[in-house]
Amino acid sequence: MAKGVVVIKNKKAVGVEFYHKGTLKSVSVNKEIILSAGALSSPQILMLSGIGPKEHLKSHGIPVVVDLPVGDNLQDHICFLSYYKTKELVFNSPNKTDSLWTLAQYLTTKSGLLATPGGIESIAFISTDPKRPEYPDLEIHGEDMLFNEDAIEGELGVDPKYAKYYSGINDINGFILSFNLLRPKSHGSVRLNSTDAMQHPIIDPRYLENKEDVESLLRGVRFSQKLTETKTFKSQGTEFFHKPFSPCLEKSKFDSDEYWRCYIRYFTLVIFHSTGTCKMGRTEDPTTVVDPQLRVKGIHGLRVADASIMPSIVSGNTNAPCIMIGEKAADMILGIKPPTPLSDM
CATH class of the missing domain: 3.50.50.60 (FAD/NAD(P)-binding domain)
Structure with a gap:
């Protein structure tokens, strides 16, 4: 029992x-x-x-x-991260934000980069589905800096072997837009692992099992790329920043729809809205x-x-x-x- x-x-x-x-x-x-x-x-x-x-x-x-x-x-919300770098020092680099000087500045004067709200600083809702243009399917979160390898692995739980993809960006000034899937069509399940209440259950979220979820995030990628063509983004010298991911290049041409479908399956993150x-x-x-x-x-x-x-x-x-x-x-x-x-x- x-x-x-x-x-x-x-x-x-x-x-x-x-x-x-x-x-x-x-x-x-x-x-x-x-x-x-x-x-x-x-x-x-x-x-x-x-x-x-x-x-x-x-x-x-x-x-x-x-x-x-x-x-x-x-059901759960999942997201895809788009990275941008800026030529102007409008945004900060991971090294600058994580520096001892920044920490000391906050601890002694309660000022500096760590005194800002940090994390999500802007939110938008967009519709990318041509069948339902009046109904947003993606939510955008604006993050005021780039997530490096340590943040991706430690805070967001990405497997270390894939988190390494985000290395080498510590000195780059930029920001992130997170494209969050609002109404996922992929549904999972929770089942017992044993009759011991102290053991975690078996969680099978089945993320991206429904191809429509992948297509929604793919449209988010294309939208994120187009943003760099806007007047506001250009005024800050904003560039879409992406390091080609070799496992996906083995199967498809860089920046093709197939490449991004592959990349999305590797790097989509969960938001913990079970x-x-x-x-x-x-x-x-x-x-x-x-x-x-x-x-x-x-x-x-x-x-x-x-x-x-x-x-x-x-x-x-x-x-x-x-x-x-x-x-x-x-x-x-x-x-x-x-x-x-x-x-x-």
Whole structure:
């Protein structure tokens, strides 16, 4: 029997088991249990509790309480980085930003490069899909410096053997535009690795499995190249900066669509906006896990309130929507009715 679970008796959630400082403890409840562990851990906890795909639970020896598509429909935002270098000293180089002088300047006077907001300093939404020109499919983040090998590997988690591609840019002044895919069509899954709640689940995101996602990012590449032709970019001496990647050159000509499709598959990054694994929707819909009141189907006294309930990932950051989900869940639990629409007043 799995430990660290929601305790269910006669299809009712009656308590929880959890580990505290290595000791398994349990708490009984009189009303409801609210699960808010996120799109990766909420499905893990539900499956350990016997709520999930029947055959998968049986393969781990977990008694099936309710057969639901828990862990399906995993969605996430992914991004592609475009590098630009500038002739003018408008932007900074990695060496300048990471220097001891810059650090000392900030620590002693709270001024200098480290006193600026840093990171994302501009945002834009664009539509590159000719079929839906009114509906943005990419979000652009402006970063005020280039990410070198250390940043790509340490902060963004790129495999070291590929992070080396970003070496040799420490003295280049420039900036990055990150093209983020807002509505990925590739969906993955979360499954149990074992019945041990302390082990990570198996996460299979299936990034770029749908070719349309690759095509959207490819259009982002072409858009990023065209930006250097604009008056504003030219005024700063901006150049599109790209080091040819040899594994892709073996298969295609540099700067061809095929080259970029290959490059995108090597260097697309994840933004960690996991959603969708406990999908909300109509009770009769076989693809849903929770109903519109966030109640787990077939179980009394158990709700899920986090990013996992999103049927489709939002076209932007997930932080504010998650706050809204929590606020709405609280209102529903307390029985607070929604405000009357202005059109009905």
